[in-house]
Amino acid sequence: MTTMKSIAEMTKVALRKDLTPGTSKAVEAGGQKILLVYAGGDYFALDNRCSGCGGELQDARVSVGMLSCARCPSMYYYRHGGVKRAPAAEPLKAYQLRYDSEAIYVGPEKGIKIKEHKVVTKETPIKW
Numbered sequence: 001m002t003t004m005k006s007i008a009e010m011t012k013v014a015l016r017k018d019l020t021p022g023t024s025k026a027v028e029a030g031g032q033k034i035l036l037v038y039a040g041g042d043y044f045a046l047d048n049r050c051s052g053c054g055g056e057l058q059d060a061r062v063s064v065g066m067l068s069c070a071r072c073p074s075m076y077y078y079r080h081g082g083v084k085r086a087p088a089a090e091p092l093k094a095y096q097l098r099y100d101s102e103a104i105y106v107g108p109e110k111g112i113k114i115k116e117h118k119v120v121t122k123e124t125p126i127k128w
């Protein structure tokens with residue numbers, strides 16, 4: 001297993017025309033597997049490894065505010081990587097991202113602290 005290197009600088013990882021709204025794309029920067037998400041009129045960069053059972057997320061479904069793992073029921077908030085639904089347990093790392101009229105650049109991990117979200121499980125009582 002290759003050791004994960006930190007992203008020290010902004011790296012050009014894709015062209016804006018490579019993504020259409022509501023889609024994602026697997027890229028690599030600094031030896032890290034990253035998922036670019038284009039949704040809600042903006043771009044987001046997250047770890048491309050599901051914390052549910054370790055699968056890659058490039059086949060995940062992008063919907064309003066959410067990224068749904070294609071393999072199991074895990075769901076994440078694509079804006080910051082927080083967990084919405086188990087079996088995912090850990091949030092996805094979110095990376096700094098810049099874009100210009102043509103390209104998308106990814107940089108070091110964002111330093112934001114994710115506010116704890118209530119993870120929805122089968123046992124969670126649903127209040128109508």
Ligand code: FES
Pocket residue numbers: 050051052053054055056069070071072073074087088
């Ligand atoms: S790979 Fe299993 S929850 Fe995502």
